[in-house]
Amino acid sequence: MEWLALSKLKNNCQSQVQAYYQRLRLTFSQCDLCGNAPQQHPLICSACLADLPLFKQIIIQGDLLNWPAVNRSLPNIHFDHLFCLSPYLAPFNHWLSQLKYQGRFEVASLFAALLAKKWQQTQLTSSVDLILSVPLHISKWQLRGYNQAHLIAKPFSQQLQLPYQGSALTRVKKNTSQVGQTGKQRRNNLANAFTLRQPLTNEVKHVVLVDDVLTTGSTASEISKLLKCTGVEKVTVVTVCLTLPK
Ligand SMILES: [Zn+2]
Incomplete structure (x- = not known):
C-alpha cells in the first residue's frame, strides 16, 4: 500500500x-x-x-491529389488521399532537419498541432478508423534513437481523439538511400519492405498514414498496398511537407 x-x-x-x-x-x-x-x-x-507557407486546403478540398500537377507527379500510387501542411520550404525544411538530425522534439508537437488544426478544417475526421506512422528499420531507429514520424503521429492522433497504433507496422527490409533513384527503382527496393505485427481488425476501413515528408510517394504507396491486402479500403497519407515536382 x-x-x-x-x-x-x-x-x-x-x-x-x-x-x-x-x-x-x-x-x-x-x-x-x-x-x-x-x-x-x-x-x-x-x-x-x-x-507560414501552408497549402490552401480549401482550394484542394483537403486533398493534394486534387491538384493536377501533384497528381501527375505521383503515378502508380496506392493511397487515396494526400494531406500535407506545406511545400518543402523554410521554415519547415529547417524544422524537419532539426527534428530528424538534432532531436529537437518540440518541433514535432508544433507540426502535430498545425496538422490537426488544418485537418479539422477539412472535415475528414469522422471517417478515420486508425492512424499509423511510417516505421524506420530497427537499425536506423537504433542509430537515431527515435522515429520522427511517430513523434508527429502520436500528438496528432491525440488532438483529433483518433486511435493510434505506433508499433503496428514494421520495416523489415533495410534500404539504401533513395536519393537519385527513379520511381521504378524505389518501388523495386521497397517491395515487401513492410509488414504488420498483427492483422488489423475488420472494422478498420480507413487508415491515416503519417510521415514527415512525401517525395515520390513510394514508401507510403508500398504501405498502402500492404494495408489494402488486409482489408483496408482507403488510405490517406498525412505529411508535414511535400517536395513539389520540379
Ligand atoms: Zn514570430
Whole structure:
C-alpha cells in the first residue's frame, strides 16, 4: 500500500513539475522566427504563424491529389488521399532537419498541432478508423534513437481523439538511400519492405498514414498496398511537407 501511495505521489509530482516547466517555457521562450514572445505555441508567435507557407486546403478540398500537377507527379500510387501542411520550404525544411538530425522534439508537437488544426478544417475526421506512422528499420531507429514520424503521429492522433497504433507496422527490409533513384527503382527496393505485427481488425476501413515528408510517394504507396491486402479500403497519407515536382 505504501508503495502504491508513494508511486501515486511521485506521478502527481512529475505532472506538476512538467506543467510548471511548460508554463516557464511559454513565459520565457521566443518565437523561432522573429524572437517575439510566442502565444499559442512555445515555438512561434501569432504573426509568424499566420505567415507560414501552408497549402490552401480549401482550394484542394483537403486533398493534394486534387491538384493536377501533384497528381501527375505521383503515378502508380496506392493511397487515396494526400494531406500535407506545406511545400518543402523554410521554415519547415529547417524544422524537419532539426527534428530528424538534432532531436529537437518540440518541433514535432508544433507540426502535430498545425496538422490537426488544418485537418479539422477539412472535415475528414469522422471517417478515420486508425492512424499509423511510417516505421524506420530497427537499425536506423537504433542509430537515431527515435522515429520522427511517430513523434508527429502520436500528438496528432491525440488532438483529433483518433486511435493510434505506433508499433503496428514494421520495416523489415533495410534500404539504401533513395536519393537519385527513379520511381521504378524505389518501388523495386521497397517491395515487401513492410509488414504488420498483427492483422488489423475488420472494422478498420480507413487508415491515416503519417510521415514527415512525401517525395515520390513510394514508401507510403508500398504501405498502402500492404494495408489494402488486409482489408483496408482507403488510405490517406498525412505529411508535414511535400517536395513539389520540379
Ligand atoms: Zn514570430
